[in-house]
Amino acid sequence: MKRLLICGFIFLILCALLMVKCSHSIQEKKEQKQHHAEVEKYKIERKKGDPYESFQQLIQHERDGYEIEFHERGGSDLLVFSPHGGEIEPGTSEIVEAFQGKYSTYLFEGTKQENNRDLHITSTKFDEPILVQMIKTYPFSISIHGYKSDRRHTLVGGTNEKMKRAVVRELKNRGFSAEIVQEGKWLSGTNPKNINNQNASGESVQLEISTAQREAFFDNFDTRKGKKKAFRRYISGLKEVLREFDLSS
Secondary structure, eight states: OHHHHHHHHHHHHHHHHHHHHHHHHHHHHHHHHHHHHHHHHHHHHHHTOOSOSSHHHHHHHOSSSEEEEEEOOTTOOEEEEEEEEETTSTTHHHHHHTTBTTBEEEEEEEOOSSOGGGGOOOTTTOOOHHHHHHHTTOSEEEEEEEEOOSSOOEEEESSOHHHHHHHHHHHHHTTOOEEEOOTTSTTOOOOTTSGGGOSSSOEEEEEEEEHHHHHTTEEETTTTEEEOHHHHHHHHHHHHHHHHTTOOO
């Protein structure tokens, strides 16, 4: 009788665990479906195009409202950069800045009071002269971008398959949601014209970080003040990948 009760108790526990697992699976599929819809919506918005198709066009109409900041680290084989920093894709600048000191960095930042999105030049057309010349001297580069989504998620693209897998692994190990964007897909970052692939080797990683994920990095997203533990965990994951691949100064 006692053995029967124990078996029954174990059976109930297994059933409960199975129900929890199924519930999590359903919720995960629901979130993935919603995220896919958000990405498709954002894709349609981006297809409307940018006001400017080159840096030359931009400076003809925007006399100020942007800043270019770069720090070259002697001996660094890596350039970490964002062509859409500041208020263009908020939160990307702070991620790039976390790599200053050990790696070379570059930022093109929107500083306008409003309509900073007008300063967005898509990566396959981004031709700001300093970055164009700078990136050619580096064997490897990582670009930081932001995309619109309410799901805390990172889309990992670029041309280096091994490092992309390592980035996804390390981010997931630290509790973040991440996936690789397949070559040829939107936001995959594999187009040879992408400024990130204009480095000396053509080897790159591109991170597209959702709005919700970037918001979760700061106490106040509007000012990006007060970096949370999530920010430090995220950066720690990326730096672990760089150590693994020995991309150090």
